[in-house]
Amino acid sequence: MDERLDAIFSALSDPTRRAILARLANGKATVAELADPFELSQPAISKHLKVLEQAGLIRSGREANSRPRILEPAALKTIADWVADYRRFWDESFDRLDDYLSKVQGYEK
Template identity: 55%
Template sequence: MTVETESLTATFTALADPTRRAILARLTRGEATVGELAEPFDVSLPAISKHVKVLQKAGLIEQTRRAQWRSCRLRPEPLRDVVTWMEQYRAFLGDSFDRLDHYLTDLQKGERP
């Protein structure tokens, strides 16, 4: 497995969990401590810390230290890699939607495709 493939796998694994996706969504508004990230969830602080570690391992967030506070910050690079990977499927998806659109248009006109 290449480094690029391993990176994508780690990113998709991290994104597979809805709690981790919500954490990333929160971080789009700015840095937050683990305690702040935990506020909207009905789970323990250690559980949120585990989610943060998965996101960190995937490179999606980084933690910084200021005095006794640890802040989490979003790192966009792995998400850009996902977008780049998905670009190769854009033409296929576009063609599929075009075929579906034509099929549905023909059905509405009462024509048999």
């Protein structure tokens, strides 16, 4: 599962790709539609889409002439699950937080 996390986090580290995901949250979109907001060449967008697809964050369809993309929620859930393991560190409702904060003194911001 480690390699899967590598690919997902790496895919998400690019703002263009996160913007593409945000767009796909509104429903499926063609490559041309996804490329529209950016000042990037079409191949650059195709590359980003390939990265997202290989990370499992999106899927490709086929519709007449175009190959629309849709969001693949499972990969995002993988990230949510990973980060949830650290939730106790910022969620005040956990008793351990105070302990933790007390240890934190003397660490430069």
